[in-house]
Amino acid sequence: MKKYNFDEIVNRRGTNCYKYDALKKIFGSDDLLPLWVADTDFRTPDFIMEAIRRRMDHENLGYSFRGEGFFRSIISWIDHSYGTVIPEGWISFTPGVVSAVTVAVMAFTQSGDKVIVQPPVYFPFYESIRGSGREVSLNPLRLHKGRFHFDLDDLETIIDEHTTMLILCSPHNPGGMVWKREELEALAEICNRHRIMVVSDEIHSDLIYSGYRHTPWWMVSEEAARHAIVCMAPSKTFNMAGLSTSYTIIPDPEIRKKFNTLIQTLHIGNGNIPGAVALEAAYNHGHEWLSQMMAYVEENYRFLEQFLATHLPRVKVMTPEATFLVWLDFREYDMDDLQLSEFLVREAGIALNNGACYGLGGDGWQRINIGCPRSLLKEALERMAQTFGRIKD
Numbered sequence: 001m002k003k004y005n006f007d008e009i010v011n012r013r014g015t016n017c018y019k020y021d022a023l024k025k026i027f028g029s030d031d032l033l034p035l036w037v038a039d040t041d042f043r044t045p046d047f048i049m050e051a052i053r054r055r056m057d058h059e060n061l062g063y064s065f066r067g068e069g070f071f072r073s074i075i076s077w078i079d080h081s082y083g084t085v086i087p088e089g090w091i092s093f094t095p096g097v098v099s100a101v102t103v104a105v106m107a108f109t110q111s112g113d114k115v116i117v118q119p120p121v122y123f124p125f126y127e128s129i130r131g132s133g134r135e136v137s138l139n140p141l142r143l144h145k146g147r148f149h150f151d152l153d154d155l156e157t158i159i160d161e162h163t164t165m166l167i168l169c170s171p172h173n174p175g176g177m178v179w180k181r182e183e184l185e186a187l188a189e190i191c192n193r194h195r196i197m198v199v200s201d202e203i204h205s206d207l208i209y210s211g212y213r214h215t216p217w218w219m220v221s222e223e224a225a226r227h228a229i230v231c232m233a234p235s236k237t238f239n240m241a242g243l244s245t246s247y248t249i250i251p252d253p254e255i256r257k258k259f260n261t262l263i264q265t266l267h268i269g270n271g272n273i274p275g276a277v278a279l280e281a282a283y284n285h286g287h288e289w290l291s292q293m294m295a296y297v298e299e300n301y302r303f304l305e306q307f308l309a310t311h312l313p314r315v316k317v318m319t320p321e322a323t324f325l326v327w328l329d330f331r332e333y334d335m336d337d338l339q340l341s342e343f344l345v346r347e348a349g350i351a352l353n354n355g356a357c358y359g360l361g362g363d364g365w366q367r368i369n370i371g372c373p374r375s376l377l378k379e380a381l382e383r384m385a386q387t388f389g390r391i392k393d
């Protein structure tokens, strides 16, 4: 069996990648260790690159559609992951998960409607809602014993006759929760009772730590499936986010029809040839690579946890159950958000994602991306330990 090397440093500078080449623009300096944007520093797997190269060798990039193999590979990936064979008709192409979320907001809510999000959460959701002229309704997650939980009592109180949709992040970014089946069932019961459609962003659903199991929203209950749009993608899983290739799973035919009509009207359903080829190769050949990558990421997490406990015990960590993103709690340092970010960038020379961007509950937190070679993570943590070590109690 091939052993993949995740320790390898792949020089990404000079490729117009956000993580390295946008450092100056976003953080004011190029000379930083970047552990921010949610892609990985690992090589995109060889079986994906080879499939793209083979297709490129044909040297004609005219209009193309996604063939049967594209859909078959998704169906087989989902069957392998969750033990269920979905009908091909449930799958719709979307150029990205965020565009799918925005299309859902535009198609199924009206101007002035309220759409619930559960902060702190992946921040483009706010723009999907506000940019479409809808109102954001906040149902903050409850932090209890170091883990986020749905606040269902609060949810019941904020729902009114204008509330028509909830955008769920499952698994959760930035907290890394794999929502338990019972948690999802309880959430679904409330949404079903109030006829609230759930758009479930499951882009991180392949990145599950050992001992946890992801439940796709359409599998929570038959009733939940009837009001659901589930967004999935191979982009985080196989480091191919630059190929703009994702898809939705929509069991209900009426919802699907309306969703697809808007995709067609906006003319954003074409996709691109490398993206289609890459998805198929990823889902047909990616199981072993993914299990090796997740083993590496979990080892990175153990390294980080141990390092913080030993050298930076005032930084608390939310134990991730999924994703290569880890939510770090710096609140003991009592810095305001700007101070904390400035300190990390100017003093430690590392670029993380600022917690405040994720909305309520994010102040004093930072998101670190551990989808990188361990040597890089180690250097970032050492820089952090040195600079925070200078702060007196």
Ligand SMILES: Cc1ncc(COP(=O)(O)O)c(C=O)c1O
Pocket (backbone or CB within 6 Å): 038, 095, 096, 097, 098, 099, 122, 169, 173, 201, 203, 204, 233, 235, 241, 246
């Ligand atoms: C929860 C979540 N949804 C969506 C995205 C982005 O998806 P896309 O690039 O397909 O729009 C990200 C990327 O970080 C994410 O973490």
